Amino acid sequence: MAEPKHDYPNDTNIDEKDQKPSKQPGSDTPKKRNFTQRQRNIASGYLFISPFYLLFAVFGVFPILFSFYLAFFRWDGLGPMEFVGFNNFAIIFNDPLFWKSIYNTIIIGIMGTAPQLIVAILIAFALNSALIRMKSIFRLAIFLPYVTSIVAVAIVFSVIFSNQDSGLVNSVIVFFGGDPVTWTRSEWGTKFAISAMVFWRWVGYNTIIYLAGMQSIPNDLYEAAKMDGATIRQQIQYITIPMLKPFILFTVFTATIGALQIFAEPHIFQGRGGRPEGISVVLYLYRDAFNSNAFGTASATAIVLFFIIIIFSTMNMYVTNRIGQPAKRKKVKA
Amino acid sequence: MKSEKNKIRGAQFVIYSGLVLVSLASLFPFYWMFVMATNTNDAINQTPPAMVPGGNLVSNFEAVLNSIPFFGAMLNSFIVASSITLGVLILCSLAGFAFAKFEFPGRTLLFVFILGTMMIPPQLGLIPQYFIITELGWLSDLRAVIVPGLMNAFGIFWMRQYIASAVPDDIIEAARIDGCSNFRIYWNVIVPIVLPAFATLGIIVFMAIWGDYLWPLVVLQDQSMHTIQVALRSLMDDRVRDFGMILSGTFWATVPLIVVFLLFNRLFIKSITDGAVKS
Numbered sequence: 001m002a003e004p005k006h007d008y009p010n011d012t013n014i015d016e017k018d019q020k021p022s023k024q025p026g027s028d029t030p031k032k033r034n035f036t037q038r039q040r041n042i043a044s045g046y047l048f049i050s051p052f053y054l055l056f057a058v059f060g061v062f063p064i065l066f067s068f069y070l071a072f073f074r075w076d077g078l079g080p081m082e083f084v085g086f087n088n089f090a091i092i093f094n095d096p097l098f099w100k101s102i103y104n105t106i107i108i109g110i111m112g113t114a115p116q117l118i119v120a121i122l123i124a125f126a127l128n129s130a131l132i133r134m135k136s137i138f139r140l141a142i143f144l145p146y147v148t149s150i151v152a153v154a155i156v157f158s159v160i161f162s163n164q165d166s167g168l169v170n171s172v173i174v175f176f177g178g179d180p181v182t183w184t185r186s187e188w189g190t191k192f193a194i195s196a197m198v199f200w201r202w203v204g205y206n207t208i209i210y211l212a213g214m215q216s217i218p219n220d221l222y223e224a225a226k227m228d229g230a231t232i233r234q235q236i237q238y239i240t241i242p243m244l245k246p247f248i249l250f251t252v253f254t255a256t257i258g259a260l261q262i263f264a265e266p267h268i269f270q271g272r273g274g275r276p277e278g279i280s281v282v283l284y285l286y287r288d289a290f291n292s293n294a295f296g297t298a299s300a301t302a303i304v305l306f307f308i309i310i311i312f313s314t315m316n317m318y319v320t321n322r323i324g325q326p327a328k329r330k331k332v333k334a
Numbered sequence: 335m336k337s338e339k340n341k342i343r344g345a346q347f348v349i350y351s352g353l354v355l356v357s358l359a360s361l362f363p364f365y366w367m368f369v370m371a372t373n374t375n376d377a378i379n380q381t382p383p384a385m386v387p388g389g390n391l392v393s394n395f396e397a398v399l400n401s402i403p404f405f406g407a408m409l410n411s412f413i414v415a416s417s418i419t420l421g422v423l424i425l426c427s428l429a430g431f432a433f434a435k436f437e438f439p440g441r442t443l444l445f446v447f448i449l450g451t452m453m454i455p456p457q458l459g460l461i462p463q464y465f466i467i468t469e470l471g472w473l474s475d476l477r478a479v480i481v482p483g484l485m486n487a488f489g490i491f492w493m494r495q496y497i498a499s500a501v502p503d504d505i506i507e508a509a510r511i512d513g514c515s516n517f518r519i520y521w522n523v524i525v526p527i528v529l530p531a532f533a534t535l536g537i538i539v540f541m542a543i544w545g546d547y548l549w550p551l552v553v554l555q556d557q558s559m560h561t562i563q564v565a566l567r568s569l570m571d572d573r574v575r576d577f578g579m580i581l582s583g584t585f586w587a588t589v590p591l592i593v594v595f596l597l598f599n600r601l602f603i604k605s606i607t608d609g610a611v612k613s
């Protein structure tokens with residue numbers, strides 16, 4: 001992310017140009033004009049940025065503060081609010097389903113994103129190879145799932161992973177002599193199906209980002225490594241991965257945040273109420289608020305989720321940041 | 335020499351087969367969607383299920399139209415996504431222009447504040463937002479989705495970076511000497527220069543809003559006001575699921591996006607990568 005200060009020299013330029021004539025003695029008219037121009041710029045500046053702050057005051061700041069407030073009250077959305085202190089937090093912390101939702105969110109997050117990012121790097125590496133042609137066609141095919149909406153993906157995969165014996169995945173399992181799985185009601189079946197949705201929709205998106213990153217790596221590095229007899233695996237490990245680090249950081253960050261906010265997939269796959277095998281934190285919050293009208297505990301969940309997101313994104317960024325470093329050191333040694 | 339050649343052949347074979355496999359896995363669900371959308375429920379429910387397109391294309395879609403207001407929902411989605419996109423482009427380029435080219439007290443702080451808002455998960459304010467919408471009387475009104483959608487911190491950041499690097503100060507100065515007001519400068523000078531950034535940001539915003547699910551689900555409760563995502567989900571409500579009908583709806587809701595994507599795929603992919611990489 002570029003430093004906001006970065007472009008200031010340009011702006012001070014404007015001012016210098018504005019002010020220079022005003023310093024010349026005996027030129028009163030330009031002085032007056034420039035003075036008002038400066039004021040006008042200040043006014044326009046505030047005016048042009050004001051819509052965001054107005055909207056954010058109404059739909060951002062106020063709701064966020066109110067969430068923190070509401071978390072300490074019992075409220076059904078209609079009657080009077082009743083102050084309950086930390087009771088809402090006590091309620092959710094004593095609810096096994098709340099912990100289950102956190103567990104599910106994390107497990108699905110790991111199953112859906114970790115293999116996906118690794119596969120995306122491999123596909124991007126293949127697409128970046130000088131040995132192949134028709135790259136744009138492969139790229140198109142691999143990116144296409146991203147164009148589909150999450151809801152559409154969830155519906156299609158709900159049918160692919162349908163509970164019936166005739167469901168697509170079940171038919172394949174039966175064909176190979178296995179027993180059909182009740183996907184929406186089994187602990188790992190549900191998680192596998194939801195992870196598959198996440199995997200399929202996002203792998204192309206991440207591939208494209210990694211590919212952009214790889215195209216920015218100078219080819220000389222690979223040439224030099226090849227001359228030193230580096231295998232493809234070594235090239236990936238010692239050149240591609242370290243050079244891709246900013247891109248990997250970005251994808252890990254967005255994937256982490258996306259995974260912790262997962263909602264549509266379990267909500268569609270297991271039906272509106274959700275079930276314990278697939279319920280996510282956001283789905284738990286949604287159910288509490290809009291199915292049970294328990295807005296106080298739902299707000300408490302929202303606040304816990306906020307901290308979970310902060311903790312996990314910081315942690316993942318920290319870990320990802322370290323991944324490249326030992327590799328770099330090894331490279332120097334070798 | 336020969337073994338070197340064989341090695342390259344081998345590598346080519348491995349890479350090609352890997353990519354073909356991955357591409358097929360990417361494309362298969364689309365094919366599957368089409369197969370289901372054209373088959374009767376009986377053909378889908380037999381073991382093994384139908385694997386080739388059947389003759390029920392029209393009747394499955396008629397069943398969709400009987401179940402949900404498909405075209406109304408598509409129209410709602412289109413209204414929401416295009417008004418937000420248009421509004422975001424204007425508001426964000428105005429703010430980006432101000433942050434990039436005007437000197438005013440608190441500019442850095444205000445800009446950093448906007449960046450900071452990007453870190454806040456949208457669910458944190460979800461419940462109070464719902465009550466604000468209720469108070470405004472906007473439940474089941476497209477404004478409930480459009481108005482909050484107009485605040486877009488990423489868009490301001492994006493436009494600021496673009497304007498700071500693509501618009502030389504001299505042009506602004508020249509326009510000023512010609513007597514242009516700041517808004518005239520924005521409209522006649524800045525907007526034409528930032529059109530490429532509009533394309534990028536527009537695609538990103540439109541896609542995000544088109545696919546948005548949780549917020550429309552919460553605030554658009556009347557069936558007539560559903561966006562296509564919310565409407566598609568309600569196809570799953572029947573106790574006995576008609577998969578042919580469900581996937582017909584999903585298929586026809588997906589086709590327009592695929593067509594637009596295939597027409598503009600280079601711009602599309604470039605927009606998505608630029609939006610990710612440059613931030």
